[in-house]
Amino acid sequence: MKFKQLGLVGCGLMGASFALALQDKHLVDKVVGFSPSQATRDKALQRGVIHQAARSAAEAVQGADLVLIAVPVSHTAACLADIAPHLSADCLVMDVGSTKTDVVAAARAAMGDKLACFLPAHPIAGKAQAGVEHADASLYQDRALILTPLAHNTPAQIATATALWQAIGSRVHSMTPEAHDQTFAAVSHVPHLLAFAQVNGLLQQPQAADFLKLAGPGFRDFSRIAAGDPAIWRDIFLANAQQVLTQTTHFRIALEQLEAAITQGDAAQLQALIAQASQARSAWQLGEAASRTDQNQRLPSAGESQED
């Protein structure tokens, strides 16, 4: 497997790291990249992320047999519409968006007969610091990569995409766009929402500053994700609104059960509810540790990802 030309739309952390990883593994001959910022394009050229800077997304994808759309989720629809007329019919186009149902709807609306090129993807990777200057050829190493194939995707397309991400070190999972959005609402989007809400709940109170002076390592870890980028999380919550709200309903039921046991002074029920969570969380940790050992995974550091 080798690609002649990668058309890279978006030369930020995610896109630039993908281009570096492909070059590192000798999977691509040439990278043509576009970013709206001249400074980003210049840095991408200087760092060898791209071999040629394009003046538009449309120009970047011309002649490409592989395209990666690595733009903010809110720009994806416009980007797909821009590039569709310029795509070769046999080009493989993937994105890196954190939500998939909305991207699929945008692709269906915007891509016309080039929809057949598009295979939605979501790498579960990132870094606390964004931008081409933090790009890293190993960003996708030992991280999960979700493909959400559509009815039009051929087995050959799916096999090529799988081999490509595996070649740069990712563990490839496949699921429907709906299952993807449900899963990440449950394990990522709602934890972020709860962390934002917990911090805002403190800030509502006049004693907030005094409270925070005594916050310790429990608060530190619980609220680490509350420092996430506001524009990224605004877009994710809006794009995945339905699944996020479904998951907060499950959360509320569980919170109300705990609160009822507290209110009623029902020690046995309260302990049982806590034990259920505690055992599941401890088992998860053990499973993670085992999977790291099995797969020689890189242990992600705290604060690594903006949107894990």
Place this chain on the structure above:
Amino acid sequence: MKFKQLGLVGCGLMGASFALALQDKHLVDKVVGFSPSQATRDKALQRGVIHQAARSAAEAVQGADLVLIAVPVSHTAACLADIAPHLSADCLVMDVGSTKTDVVAAARAAMGDKLACFLPAHPIAGKAQAGVEHADASLYQDRALILTPLAHNTPAQIATATALWQAIGSRVHSMTPEAHDQTFAAVSHVPHLLAFAQVNGLLQQPQAADFLKLAGPGFRDFSRIAAGDPAIWRDIFLANAQQVLTQTTHFRIALEQLEAAITQGDAAQLQALIAQASQARSAWQLGEAASRTDQNQRLPSAGESQED
């Protein structure tokens, strides 16, 4: 400042570490300790935590000029009633409980004229692994220690207690029992409750195992405290029920504001709410880092404390 005899009631991690710290700083001549378990008493003797094992809490405090009650919160009331008749009138008695209003009520009910000896305390310290075998003379080094003095406490008592905890490295704060319980409901108890509820909210769903397979570092940090000890957290939530439920009310208001912005598709309001949390959390982190540099604080490791 030097004590002749520490009466240690409870030779687990917290109590044993206190005894080791005092000996390390040459602040006590003799330690007499009691734990209900023979094995714990033997280990405490072997490790030099105590010089003499007592057959009861009452025996441990006889002749002591300093007493530390380091038992599970749910045993504190019975313990105070047991020891009160055996205390010297000039003895200083402290506890290490995570909640204070309930301990004060128990002391008032149980201690009679020996109530004057009692100065409630809460060291914000711990380790993931409990037990005398993990006792550590540096457990209280660079950690916060809260005193919640009562009307009967003399300035001399408070000064002695402050000097004692400072001598073993703690940063001593003083507040009312009510302010203590409110503060820790806000920054510790409710984050734990939310983490338990989030995990239980996942477990309610038939896809829970699939969800958890794709959980990443965001979930890992957010839910780290959901692995807490069920018996410890049952007792804390029941002892501090009112403040915990007050804090979940603040949390709910903040969550509903975020959900309303999502439901209404109000991107500007949603971003503003997230930015408020994100800025406050980032500022807190910077303040913590600065305070660590200023005070040469030990950076607590993840999972260090069962009840931070």
